[in-house]
Amino acid sequence: MATVSKGTRPTKVPATPRPSASAVIVNGRNEILFVQRNPEARSFGGTYVFPGGNFDPKQDESLQMTAIRETFEESGLLLASSQSSSSPNLEDSALDEARNSIHSDKMLFRDFLSQNKLKADVGSLLPFTQWITPRIVPRRFHAQFFVTFLPSAPSTGFSSGDKQQRLPTPDGGQEVISARFIHPTNLISEFHSGAIALMPPQYYIVDTLSTILKGHENTQEQRDLVATLSSGLFGSMVINPEGLPKKDDKGRTVLTYEGDETRGGKKGRLHRSLVMFGPGGVPTEIELQRNFDVFTEIEPHVFSRSQAKL
Numbered sequence: 001m002a003t004v005s006k007g008t009r010p011t012k013v014p015a016t017p018r019p020s021a022s023a024v025i026v027n028g029r030n031e032i033l034f035v036q037r038n039p040e041a042r043s044f045g046g047t048y049v050f051p052g053g054n055f056d057p058k059q060d061e062s063l064q065m066t067a068i069r070e071t072f073e074e075s076g077l078l079l080a081s082s083q084s085s086s087s088p089n090l091e092d093s094a095l096d097e098a099r100n101s102i103h104s105d106k107m108l109f110r111d112f113l114s115q116n117k118l119k120a121d122v123g124s125l126l127p128f129t130q131w132i133t134p135r136i137v138p139r140r141f142h143a144q145f146f147v148t149f150l151p152s153a154p155s156t157g158f159s160s161g162d163k164q165q166r167l168p169t170p171d172g173g174q175e176v177i178s179a180r181f182i183h184p185t186n187l188i189s190e191f192h193s194g195a196i197a198l199m200p201p202q203y204y205i206v207d208t209l210s211t212i213l214k215g216h217e218n219t220q221e222q223r224d225l226v227a228t229l230s231s232g233l234f235g236s237m238v239i240n241p242e243g244l245p246k247k248d249d250k251g252r253t254v255l256t257y258e259g260d261e262t263r264g265g266k267k268g269r270l271h272r273s274l275v276m277f278g279p280g281g282v283p284t285e286i287e288l289q290r291n292f293d294v295f296t297e298i299e300p301h302v303f304s305r306s307q308a309k310l
């Protein structure tokens with residue numbers, strides 16, 4: 001974070017958020033793909049996150065491509081479909097070799113797709129909120145989250161019909177140390193028991209999806225509800241968390257979001273998380289407070305102001 005002088009008092013200039021993207025991938029059992037970041041990572045070390053990463057202008061034509069490329073690098077899942085009936089059914093060894101080459105910048109992702117007559121399934125990604133890291137944090141991100149469903153989204157190497165499923169795998173500790181599908185209710189339970197760590201955006205998104213992805217069989221009705229959220233005000237929300245000056249009576253930081261009564265919402269409107277931060281700034285407790293219907297009661301005016309509040 002840079003420092004500039006204002007009169008005789010130096011002030012800090014917030015870091016510019018880096019554009020990034022993540023894929024929230026739901027399988028036929030209503031489980032979501034999560035990867036655990038390497039504890040030594042500079043950002044979010046040890047936390048469970050959706051696969052994703054920074055936009056790379058050398059690799060990516062869009063944030064959708066960022067999410068698909070990063071998902072492949074971090075978990076081995078390739079959201080792509082064949083452009084030819086003669087396209088090869090890539091073996092695990094070939095996928096892993098390409099994955100490592102792309103991660104180490106020895107191969108461009110688009111070249112790998114082209115060589116194997118594959119097309120990234122960008123059309124299956126549904127926008128599902130954007131989040132901007134608070135201004136006080138030295139490393140900041142403007143993260144676009146997308147939801148997609150398997151097996152509707154082509155997924156080379158993963159189960160489709162009678163194909164053998166290729167399980168998600170970590171990337172050898174380069175960025176993540178584990179990868180697995182987990183049901184939203186189980187994930188939230190594991191977080192509250194202290195078994196895993198989550199950051200507020202991931203908790204917010206999973207909590208939202210847990211009200212829709214009930215049971216262990218994904219249905220068209222559930223997909224339609226997610227698509228409705230995506231195409232409505234919820235899907236386009238850009239959230240800039242801001243902490244209130246005082247903590248709550250349990251010592252938790254109060255992170256407010258646009259639409260909260262303190263952030264342009266009507267009186268009594270709550271859109272916030274109560275967060276207990278542990279070592280390294282990783283939350284040990286998160287309580288989401290949102291007392292309005294995300295389908296019908298989002299107030300448009302609170303998001304009509306400058307969304308990219310840097």
